Amino acid sequence: MTALLENDIVLIVGIVVLAWIGFTWKALTFSGAIGTFLVGIFIAMGFQGYGLLLIGLFFVTSSYWSKYNRKKKENMEDMHEKGSRRDMVQVLANGGVPALIGMMAYFFPAEYWTYGFVVSIAVANSDTWASEIGTLSRKQPFSILRLEKVEPGTSGAISSLGTLAAIAGASLIAIASYFLWDGITTMAIFWIIIFGVVGCFIDTILGATVQSAYRCKECGKLVEKKIHCLQPTILVKGVSFVNNDVVNISSILLASILMMFLSFFVR
């Protein structure tokens, strides 16, 4: 098993197969599959098959939740800028930071990169589980900044189901990393869960503040799209270039840096 996880040819074939499965299962667009391949190569450079197994766990479980109970969410798809099939930009929004850390770990080997890498995946997993599962909540979600109940699917909204999903998503990655790396201690599991959820929380705060939201002039709905009902929409909140992908990458980066800094003190 160890030999397989450290064999370059096996890893490259594994990455191609993963990207291909994502494309044929309609979890990825063609550009999303190319993005997945690139992210996979950089992660394999720094963390061999162990890193790929961890991001693979995120990839498979998140795709599963995206597809899960698709019918229930179909009417909400309209609110989001893009559908459930992830393109290159969305893949990089979640996989860009892990890929960057993988490259850094390859060129400048040090143990703290592993902590940063694991937290980057923990945040991505926590956040994806929270949004995919949270939107299935039957209760009306709560905006953490406006302190009032809001329309399901609104950026910056949380629900108890979504919060539980965030903790579960970070925990799965933390526990898996314990079995993948000898350097990850039981104490580290605890900190990875904390920073995974903190990253998800940062994402929610940014989503509720700087992330852009638009209102459709035609139907009056609050949307993430610049065009709705064939009409240009009006910016009603946030900064125009800050979309969900920018918010994702910022929260992952911030939580990973915090964890790498903390790893000098906590072992």
Ligand SMILES: [Zn+2]
């Ligand atoms: Zn409209």
